[in-house]
Amino acid sequence: MNAKPDLEQLDMSVQQLSSVVADLEKQCPVADKGLSVSSAQGCPVAKCSQAIPSTRQCAVNHPIASPFVPDYNIPLLAPGGGDQKPDVLEKLGPLADLVGTWVSQRFSGFNVMPIPQVTAPNGFILKNFNYYEVITFSAISGKVANRGGQYEQDSYTLFYEQRVFFADGPQMDDLVHAENGSWLHQVSAQQGQNEVNTAPFIPTPPAPNPIPTQNPLTEIVKQVSVPHGNSILALGGVTRSYCAPTIPVANCLPIAAPDAFSAAYGPNIATNPSINPNAVLDSALLKLADKGVSVASTTALTVDSDNHGAIANTPFMKSHSDVSRFTTTYWIEHLSTGHLQLQYTQNITLDLPVGDKTYKFPHITANTLTKVQ
Incomplete structure (x- = not known):
């Protein structure tokens, strides 16, 4: 070499x-x-x-x-969450009373949670429990304008944060659920609304006169971000009454499933919260009545992902517990004492694969909260 x-x-x-x-x-x-x-x-x-x-x-x-x-001290949220700004509250419309912090009693909430389990006789188990929670709502400083060319749609927005805790059991006081998102109040308005809406920036062709009104069936929007890997968009409207709400009877039984699936839920009666979690809402109203407190007026916000909304799930969630529909109703109640009470029911439809079939399981939660600040 x-x-x-x-x-x-x-x-x-x-x-x-x-x-x-x-x-x-x-x-x-x-x-x-x-x-x-x-x-x-x-x-x-x-x-x-x-x-x-x-x-x-x-x-x-x-x-x-x-x-x-940039001035990083400019707040995104209105001071005090917006509750001290009359102009903000006015534009929020039916959402205005939500601004602030709401808390529930320790055992006031009930959750029916079906989850897949291949070793269970029917391929699923129930994790039902009482819970308590804290929800905060804050108004952003200003509108969100969706320009349409001739006129615009303005969204007046609340950001919210929700934290849910086990009420008792071995995981008592542990955080079991957290989410954030926004509530929108949508209205139609003149496009621009400032100096760019004058000559030579007047929209062409001219804006309709009158401007089309916002569809009341899609006036309210809830946007939800859940760290399970779900993003939800649900739309709906508002109803008002001068009395307590009529709480609907819920049904948590899986849809079109074998009769054997029902055994895990217990007796099929309206007072069983594993069948009808909304029973805890009626119970809360009865407790108020026993104290001589009545509901003077109610504003109901109901949204549904099937109403021009959408749901996105991560691949794992789609394979194992796909969220196919989301509905919720918030009842904002003015009490005879001058206080505010919030009751809600929420139904998330889970498509769970059991054997070689997929069944729709209602995952329903319900709770009553009081505004504390």
Whole structure:
């Protein structure tokens, strides 16, 4: 074996490396500590501080200040959540009374939770439990305009955050559910509504006169983000009455499923919360009546993903417990004491695969909350 060509190649590589090192020395010479030079881009850089070229790093020492610094103190949310701004509350319409913080009693909420379990006799189990929760609603500072070309749709928005906790049992006071999202009150309006809506920026063709009114059946929107991997869009409307709400009887039994599935739910009667979680809402109203407190008026917000809405689920969720529909009703109740009470029922339809078939299981929750601030 002739080693001479290998030595010649090695010598050539050393020469090339020395040339590269020399170039680096010119670009980033060793200098006194603290001395800096400007890079080709004009940015001050720290000179290399070590003699070994392979370890030298030239980094930005003092970045040039941006010519524009946004005011990061401008609040996204209206002060006090919006409850002290009459103009914000007026535009929120039926959502205005929600602004603030709401809490429930420890055992006031009930959850019926079917979950897949391949080792169970019927392929699922129930995780039903009492819960308590905190929900906060805050108005954003301003409208959200959806420009339509001739006129616009304005959304006056509440951001909300919901935290749910086990009421008792081995996981008592543990967080069991969290979500956030928004409620929108949508109205039709003149496009622009400021100086750009005057000449020469007047929309062409002219806006309809009168401007079409917002469809009351899609006036209210709920957008939900759940960390299970679900995003939900549900639309609906508002009803008002000067009395307590009539709470519907819910039914948690899986739809068109074998009779054997019903055994896990217990007796099929309206007072059984595993069948009808809304029973806890009637119970709360009865407790108020026993104290001589009545509901003077009720604003009901009902939204449904089947009403021009949509649901997106992650691949895992679609395979194991696909959310196919979402409905909820919020009853905002003005009590004879002057206080506010919030009751809700929520039904999430879960498509659970059991054996070689898929069945629709209602996942229903219901609770009563009081506004505390």
